[in-house]
Amino acid sequence: MxxxxxxxxxxxxxxxxxxxxxxxxxxxxxxxxxxxxxxxxxxxxxxxxxxxxxxxxxxxxxxxxxxxxxxxxxxxxxxxxxxxxxxxxxxxxxxxxxxxxxxxxxxxxxxxxxxxxxxxxxxxxxxxxxxxxxxxxxxxxxxxxxxxxxxxxxxxxxxxxxxxxxxxxxxxxxxxxxxxxxxxxxxxxxxxxxxxxxxxxxxxxxxxxxxxxxxxxxxCGFVPMIGQVGERSAAIDSADTVRLYWDEDQAINPAVLAGVLDHAKTETWTGVMIVSEEPFDGIWLRMTAEDPGTCRIEAKPAAVMSGLCTPAIPVRSPAIAEGESLAYLVLLRSQGQALQQQWELGTAAHGPTGHQLADRLCAQIRAWAASRAEEPRVVAFRQVMATGDQRGSVLIAKRDCSMRIKYSTR
Known part of the structure; x- marks a missing residue:
């Protein structure tokens, strides 16, 4: 205080x-x-x-x-x-x-x-x-x-x-x-x-x-409600400096992903730029609507300093996990002479199909860039339906409801 x-x-x-x-x-x-x-x-x-x-x-x-x-x-x-x-x-x-x-x-x-x-x-x-x-x-x-x-x-x-x-x-x-x-x-x-x-x-x-x-x-962000469960987390490196967070309805297996960061890192850049203080959380929201592998990655300072894992925001950045592979959002500081500092949005990927996950994440970045202010329509259904996805719409299954997040541009 x-x-x-x-x-x-x-x-x-x-x-x-x-x-x-x-x-x-x-x-x-x-x-x-x-x-x-x-x-x-x-x-x-x-x-x-x-x-x-x-x-x-x-x-x-x-x-x-x-x-x-x-x-x-x-x-x-x-x-x-x-x-x-x-x-x-x-x-x-x-x-x-x-x-x-x-x-x-x-x-x-x-x-x-x-x-x-x-x-x-x-x-x-x-x-x-x-x-x-x-x-x-x-x-x-x-x-x-x-x-x-x-x-x-x-x-x-x-x-x-x-x-x-x-x-x-x-x-x-x-x-x-x-x-x-x-x-x-x-x-x-x-x-x-x-x-x-x-x-x-x-x-x-x-x-x-x-x-x-x-x-x-x-x-927004709030102190979590006591008694409601559904989020899972696990370290994906031996030193517990990088963790993934995902929901119980997702087919993400941390045992399969253990050591994924030991695979060579491939970075892909999109050409999409942001300036200082410009929010880009809309990418994450769009990913939840359209990619079933969307999750959260968290990297401790030791992981960032060593270059093991360098998410755009170390404590909370969007990622896509599938099988033995992983891709997550990263930033590259521009060396240009613009009046405002700029960063380019891109992906870092690991694992045998990491390049495919990177392509999916890059597509979400570009879709967001084309309509940065667009807000989705969230529909919650009382019945809990089987997980699955329709074209351009992922079903999110919880214990007391199911949800779809839809964008008008899809």
Missing amino acids: RNATNTPADELHSRMIAAITAHSPHRPRTIDAMSAVPRLGFLREINPDVTAEDAYDPELAVITLKDPETGATLSCSSVPTLVATMLDQADVQPGDRVLEIGSATGINAAYLAHLAGPDGEVTTLDIDPWVTAGTRRALDANGYKQVRVVTRDGALGYAEAAPYDKIVVTVGAFDLAAAWWDQLAPDGRIVVPLRWRGQTRSLALVLDRDRLVSESVVL
């Missing part, structure tokens, strides 16, 4: 709101809610040492509670710019019945209560009694006693107050729990940070008969 300054909290709050509105356009009702609720009051109720500067930093997630035994984060107030985006996605209206999964500091439940108004109803759930005790205390202290706080596994929902017009999940989920489908009202909406193929997106999903259809898809 930073040291406190003499800047009044009200001024810092106003600056945060101005920064949020400058970051991207938001619904007026979202800005009104975030202006009305005292963020600092909620955070300090959980952790009195939080500074006003940290509380009102528009790009800072503030950890407010850790497990004293393990050090794991139990409660955190999310980055305000992301909070605003997810409130936009939820589009809570006066009179709505809202279920929140993940209580944290209670501030998001307060935003939801402000949006739902006196005729609405908000219930917030968390599996950890330490968290819900703090949530209840913070809500009461800041004038939101009407919010119901329940200690319960969020995957079970809260049938006692269902159906819900909106379900807002504020922890990282790996699946769309069966109870959420059961407890959502017709035409209801779920906002959920959903993880698949090693990356997480906040999805605004609207119920359409027996399926949920995305209205928006936003990159």
